[in-house]
Amino acid sequence: MRGSQMCFVRTAGCSVGCPSCDTDYRRQEFATDEQIATRVDQRTPREARERWVWITGGEPTDHDLAPLIAALRARHFSIALATSGHRPIATAVDWLSVSPHDPAKWVQTSGQEMKIVPGLNGFSIQDFRSAHPDEETDFRYRYVQPLSIGKQEDPASLRTCLEFVKANPNWSLSRQDHHYWNVA
Numbered sequence: 623m624r625g626s627q628m629c630f631v632r633t634a635g636c637s638v639g640c641p642s643c644d645t646d647y648r649r650q651e652f653a654t655d656e657q658i659a660t661r662v663d664q665r666t667p668r669e670a671r672e673r674w675v676w677i678t679g680g681e682p683t684d685h686d687l688a689p690l691i692a693a694l695r696a697r698h699f700s701i702a703l704a705t706s707g708h709r710p711i712a713t714a715v716d717w718l719s720v721s722p723h724d725p726a727k728w729v730q731t732s733g734q735e736m737k738i739v740p741g742l743n744g745f746s747i748q749d750f751r752s753a754h755p756d757e758e759t760d761f762r763y764r765y766v767q768p769l770s771i772g773k774q775e776d777p778a779s780l781r782t783c784l785e786f787v788k789a790n791p792n793w794s795l796s797r798q799d800h801h802y803w804n805v806a
């Protein structure tokens with residue numbers, strides 16, 4: 623999974639409504655589930671050891687994902703899904719990445735990985751962990767990720783992350799590298 627080539631599908635729209643949302647919606651078009659799956663299929667090398675697609679948003683669960691996932695499965699793709707976790711995930715995927723953006727709305731408390739971004743929407747990791755101790759969630763990997771502003775990491779958020787991982791060795795540091803690499 624780590625370092626695997628991924629084809630990204632970014633669904634339009636988001637019901638979470640973060641005040642500092644930086645998702646770029648200038649490039650968008652309508653496509654059916656079959657059209658999306660066909661395009662992903664054409665853009666992913668056949669000789670790839672594993673064929674992965676990463677569905678993100680916006681908030682992908684604002685849409686009924688079952689038909690798209692079925693169309694991708696029919697083309698032998700493994701499915702990764704990124705969500706803010708404010709809806710339970712109904713359709714099984716191979717990698718579920720949950721990044722709570724509004725702790726008050728957060729319901730999806732299991733998956734392969736969770737990412738917390740201190741400072742996002744006033745997010746306090748201490749408040750979050752008091753409300754949701756590790757024992758009440760089920761994630762294989764737990765990350766803290768410094769808030770990115772443009773192509774810079776917010777110094778206060780980075781400091782919080784570094785202090786947090788030092789004090790909590792079952793959590794790891796992560797970065798929003800796609801912001802720096804211009805890949806998504």
Ligand code: SF4
Pocket residue numbers: 636637638639640642643644645679680681706723
């Ligand atoms: S969850 Fe993501 S896409 Fe949705 S409003 Fe927040 S930052 Fe924007």
